[in-house]
Amino acid sequence: MKFFPIISRRTNYVGVSRIYSYRKYKDEISEDCAFRCVYCDCHCNSFGGHAAMELDHFRPKSERYFPELEDDPANLLLACRSCNGKKRDDWPMDKLGGLTHFEGVGYIDPFESERTLYFHVENCGSFSAKEDPAAYMIEQLALNRPFAVAVRARRILRGKLHAAIDSLAEELRSMEGSSPQAGQLGRIADLLQEANRALRKLELEDCPAL
């Protein structure tokens, strides 16, 4: 299962002309960020849709940091309410340094760095740190809060389910017009079992009381 899709910024942001703030860029920023919170990697649908998402000023717009970047779309990222609320004005770097992180502290720009080089996703949906400053970001933004871990765990299970079904279809297609070869029926039974296991876990996640 692929986490943290590679994202890239469009070269020119147009914005919605009737909105007079940085919020006019939300649709374009959302699309550039693949409709996922750039920090916890949860899709906006996990939070009830696009309206529940916020725009994070990567370099904080507060007076003591980068007020001149408030309306600069190239400084905006899509974030869920929880990640954005925790990041706020946290910017441990010296403004003039130009760096976004240093000695394990700070943030990686998701448009500049491939996030999979920094974060590993465990089978249970938790993030673990591969490279600095991932540990700082996990702690600071509470990226392993139960909700985000559960959303990522379901994504992993769905991925396993799709993979098992695809392999099953491929196995069955290869049998077309001929008798099953040695081991083929066993492989099909294993794949069905794998798909069933993933499905049962997903059902338990959705209805834990049952």
Ligand SMILES: [Zn+2]
């Ligand atoms: Zn988030």
